[in-house]
Amino acid sequence: MSAAPLLTMSDLRVSFNTQSGRVQAVDGVSLELMPGEVLAIVGESGSGKSVTAQTILGLTRSPNAEITGSAQLGGQELLSASERELQAVRGARIGMVFQDPMTSFNPVYKIGWQIAEAIRAHSGGTGKSEARERAVELLDSVGIPKAAQRVDDYPHQFSGGMRQRAMIAMALALKPEILIADEPTTALDVTVQAQILALLEQLNRERNLATILITHDLGVVAEIADRVLVMHNGVIVERGELDQIFYSPADPYTRKLLDAVVRIDSAPPLRTRRVSEPLLEVTDLVKHFPVKRGLLIDREVDRVRAVDGVSLSVRQGETLGLVGESGSGKSTLSRTILQLLSPSAGSVRFEGRELVGLSRRQMRPLRRQMQMVFQDPFASLNPRKRIGQIVGEPLRLQGEARGGELRREVQGLLERVGLSAEHYDRFPHEFSGGQRQRIGIARALALRPKLIIADEPVSALDVSIRAQILDLLSELQAEFGLTYLFVAHDIGVVRHVSDRIAVMHEGKIVEQGPADQVCERPQDAYTKTLLAAVPIPDPREARARQQALGTA
Amino acid sequence: MGRFVIRRLGGMVAVLFAVSVLTFLIFNVVPGSDPAQRMAGKNANPRLIASINEEWGFNDSLPQQYLTMMKKIFSGDVISYEGRENVDERIVEGIPATFSLCIGAAVIWMFFGILFGYLSAVRAGGLLDRVLTIVAVAGISMPIFLLGAIFLSYLTYKTEIFPSGGYVEFGESPLEWLEHLILPWTTLAILYIGFYSRVLRSSMLDVMNEDYVRTARAKGLGERRVMSRHVMRNSLIPIITLFGLDFGALIGGAILIEGIFSLNGIGQYAYESLKNFDLPPVMAIVMFGAFFVVLFNALVDIAYAWLDPRIRLGTEAR
Numbered sequence: 001m002s003a004a005p006l007l008t009m010s011d012l013r014v015s016f017n018t019q020s021g022r023v024q025a026v027d028g029v030s031l032e033l034m035p036g037e038v039l040a041i042v043g044e045s046g047s048g049k050s051v052t053a054q055t056i057l058g059l060t061r062s063p064n065a066e067i068t069g070s071a072q073l074g075g076q077e078l079l080s081a082s083e084r085e086l087q088a089v090r091g092a093r094i095g096m097v098f099q100d101p102m103t104s105f106n107p108v109y110k111i112g113w114q115i116a117e118a119i120r121a122h123s124g125g126t127g128k129s130e131a132r133e134r135a136v137e138l139l140d141s142v143g144i145p146k147a148a149q150r151v152d153d154y155p156h157q158f159s160g161g162m163r164q165r166a167m168i169a170m171a172l173a174l175k176p177e178i179l180i181a182d183e184p185t186t187a188l189d190v191t192v193q194a195q196i197l198a199l200l201e202q203l204n205r206e207r208n209l210a211t212i213l214i215t216h217d218l219g220v221v222a223e224i225a226d227r228v229l230v231m232h233n234g235v236i237v238e239r240g241e242l243d244q245i246f247y248s249p250a251d252p253y254t255r256k257l258l259d260a261v262v263r264i265d266s267a268p269p270l271r272t273r274r275v276s277e278p279l280l281e282v283t284d285l286v287k288h289f290p291v292k293r294g295l296l297i298d299r300e301v302d303r304v305r306a307v308d309g310v311s312l313s314v315r316q317g318e319t320l321g322l323v324g325e326s327g328s329g330k331s332t333l334s335r336t337i338l339q340l341l342s343p344s345a346g347s348v349r350f351e352g353r354e355l356v357g358l359s360r361r362q363m364r365p366l367r368r369q370m371q372m373v374f375q376d377p378f379a380s381l382n383p384r385k386r387i388g389q390i391v392g393e394p395l396r397l398q399g400e401a402r403g404g405e406l407r408r409e410v411q412g413l414l415e416r417v418g419l420s421a422e423h424y425d426r427f428p429h430e431f432s433g434g435q436r437q438r439i440g441i442a443r444a445l446a447l448r449p450k451l452i453i454a455d456e457p458v459s460a461l462d463v464s465i466r467a468q469i470l471d472l473l474s475e476l477q478a479e480f481g482l483t484y485l486f487v488a489h490d491i492g493v494v495r496h497v498s499d500r501i502a503v504m505h506e507g508k509i510v511e512q513g514p515a516d517q518v519c520e521r522p523q524d525a526y527t528k529t530l531l532a533a534v535p536i537p538d539p540r541e542a543r544a545r546q547q548a549l550g551t552a
Numbered sequence: 553m554g555r556f557v558i559r560r561l562g563g564m565v566a567v568l569f570a571v572s573v574l575t576f577l578i579f580n581v582v583p584g585s586d587p588a589q590r591m592a593g594k595n596a597n598p599r600l601i602a603s604i605n606e607e608w609g610f611n612d613s614l615p616q617q618y619l620t621m622m623k624k625i626f627s628g629d630v631i632s633y634e635g636r637e638n639v640d641e642r643i644v645e646g647i648p649a650t651f652s653l654c655i656g657a658a659v660i661w662m663f664f665g666i667l668f669g670y671l672s673a674v675r676a677g678g679l680l681d682r683v684l685t686i687v688a689v690a691g692i693s694m695p696i697f698l699l700g701a702i703f704l705s706y707l708t709y710k711t712e713i714f715p716s717g718g719y720v721e722f723g724e725s726p727l728e729w730l731e732h733l734i735l736p737w738t739t740l741a742i743l744y745i746g747f748y749s750r751v752l753r754s755s756m757l758d759v760m761n762e763d764y765v766r767t768a769r770a771k772g773l774g775e776r777r778v779m780s781r782h783v784m785r786n787s788l789i790p791i792i793t794l795f796g797l798d799f800g801a802l803i804g805g806a807i808l809i810e811g812i813f814s815l816n817g818i819g820q821y822a823y824e825s826l827k828n829f830d831l832p833p834v835m836a837i838v839m840f841g842a843f844f845v846v847l848f849n850a851l852v853d854i855a856y857a858w859l860d861p862r863i864r865l866g867t868e869a870r
Contacts, residue, residue, distance in 0.1 A: 098766065104764055107764070
């Protein structure tokens with residue numbers, strides 16, 4: 001690393017004028033990117049890591065933004081460059097990959113066309129067919145099978161992982177010196193994430209491609225980074241070599257981040273629970289969605305087997321973790337258990353009583369026993385209602401309480417989940433993600449249910465908040481004798497909270513058993529793949545595993 | 553594609569049937585609509601009325617009368633109560649004026665609507681955007697009859713720049729055709745330009761926040777290409793939807809505008825027939841209008857599929 005840095009950024013400050021005043025997103029960031037290294041910028045949401053990366057390419061420029069400092073790319077100052085000068089840098093000298101491959105391609109153009117467009121934007125002389133051939137080569141080089149055929153596909157015909165590969169191919173189209181990857185695997189399933197990380201690693205190694213990796217996930221960092229910058233509130237709080245950051249962190253915030261990580265390979269404290277009666281029994285549950293087509297009258301031509309014969313039972317007071325990747329049917333399963341979707345076949349018994357076939361009116365008194373906590377704390381709270389109304393609504397609907405009594409009850413609930421009674425009259429947008437999830441939990445608790453189905457309750461939250469919410473859930477479980485069905489894609493988190501785990505894949509439960517057994521001695525091939533793909537936030541172990549797999 | 557066309561045709565038949573039955577029923581329950589009474593005139597006597605009833609088949613049951621009328625409309629034999637003229641022929645005579653008006657106005661409003669909407673969105677918040685917003689809102693708020701009257705008063709009676717209404721066939725004199733149509737086109741287009749530019753502006757502002765627009769910039773495309781290739785195409789869907797509905801509806805009833813500028817097209821015929829409770833032309837024009845509304849909705853769906861491959865290839869995708 002004695003060579004001159006490719007990119008030097010000094011004292012970058014970015015602030016935005018918003019309706020609620022000036023927001024200082026980046027507050028004095030300096031960094032150097034050396035040839036051939038993978039530099040990770042780690043931070044939670046709002047830390048300014050994405051703004052830093054996008055400012056390099058001038059993507060944050062707007063009348064509301066104030067940008068000062070310097071970013072030099074081989075002697076060229078980027079922050080003061082004209083729009084035209086920047087266009088020559090974007091894509092050609094610095095390629096960029098974004099978080100969500102689902103929305104980062106324009107849905108109305110073919111993948112190959114979009115890659116060719118990038119090529120033609122920079123080399124005016126390149127013909128259309130030549131650019132298209134180049135697109136085929138690029139897709140092939142990032143591991144798209146049958147690239148010559150797939151080049152004319154539209155983005156929606158690609159899977160998420162293939163789209164991210166194509167995105168990387170597009171970013172590399174003009175052989176840039178630097179690749180900026182902004183949360184490149186966050187929207188992907190863990191098995192796909194492992195493939196994309198391997199691809200990035202391979203590109204870095206084979207082409208000596210300097211990479212800036214923006215991520216919140218320390219597991220991802222441990223897998224591929226050389227050097228790490230930790231960002232918090234717009235400032236770099238710590239910088240160092242990978243091992244130094246992981247094994248001898250100096251800054252308290254870095255330590256807090258590392259401590260908050262839930263590791264799949266560490267067993268949570270053993271819990272002892274009395275063996276009790278099953279609260280929920282699901283037997284051979286099936287939910288199929290018909291695919292209809294027809295001339296004037298639709299007839300069923302195919303069916304999507306979202307839930308395909310699932311049996312499981314949850315005992316009083318325990319937590320059953322339900323793990324699966326996107327499309328495995330886990331959300332459909334939880335909705336079908338609650339009879340929010342009517343099952344195609346099978347049985348759901350709650351306290352011994354059959355739910356399938358009950359009318360809405362018959363279900364109503366049972367609903368209060370079963371509540372749900374949702375994934376997205378931003379979308380699942382009505383933005384025009386006050387917190388008191390949101391949390392008190394179940395009580396009001398079931399005729400439990402009204403007036404002053406309702407208010408006292410709700411304020412008690414708010415305090416119980418770690419908020420305060422004064423929050424009663426506030427609106428959802430005044431709260432952070434973690435606080436909103438607490439509101440969602442208070443709402444679920446309002447009717448003192450026996451069963452709570454939590455559908456990805458911490459997936460949208462930052463790591464440090466995640467641990468707090470998980471702790472809250474387990475405290476409440478002990479206090480109120482709650483039973484949880486905990487649905488998530490992250491097997492590490494699931495292991496942390498569950499007594500038993502069920503692994504779901506393509507509508508079926510492929511493996512089910514005590515948490516430790518499933519995680520340490522998995523029987524099913526899919527469970528093994530899933531476990532192997534989870535990145536371990538420990539550079540030494542990550543290296544050991546890579547060597548074992550022959551990828552390093 | 554074949555399935556789509558058959559489905560659409562089926563839907564079209566159902567809509568036309570429902571519209572015609574409704575029109576027919578409404579006409580028969582509205583007070584003062586008894587055609588025999590009106591045809592017999594002021595000196596009506598019971599014998600005359602009875603004979604008219606007999607001759608025109610008004611004694612038949614309602615379903616029978618409906619069937620007879622529909623048969624005549626589709627075979628071109630339907631005769632109006634007022635003036636006893638062939639209705640289908642009158643409609644065909646009105647087509648050139650109405651189509652010239654609607655197509656010309658549509659070209660103008662689509663061009664300026666898209667242009668103004670584009671400029672507003674690209675310069676959102678700036679001076680140009682504000683000016684265009686005021687222009688658009690003024691255009692939307694201005695009633696057609698008022699705007700038409702103002703144009704007529706200032707540009708034909710006071711200054712005699714334009715002819716005062718009427719329609720000249722294109723084949724007769726293209727120049728006069730144009731002169732006679734400029735005012736009606738402008739009057740009609742101003743309203744729609746306002747609407748369309750506002751809709752396009754907000755649709756473009758939504759699309760400009762999409763991730764793929766950021767991707768387009770990140771790969772080094774120029775701002776003009778980002779706008780025209782990546783923002784515009786995805787913003788056009790609401791415009792196409794509006795256009796299908798508006799244009800179809802206009803062909804069946806540009807009543808006000810044809811009236812103001814005495815264009816003597818289908819809209820004016822519809823107005824006269826309604827005034828006289830003349831059921832046959834009303835039925836025929838309603839069918840004509842409904843046909844175009846349904847037709848343009850089908851074209852809109854085809855345009856969607858052309859604009860968005862997710863719709864076109866939806867069944868093949870996973």
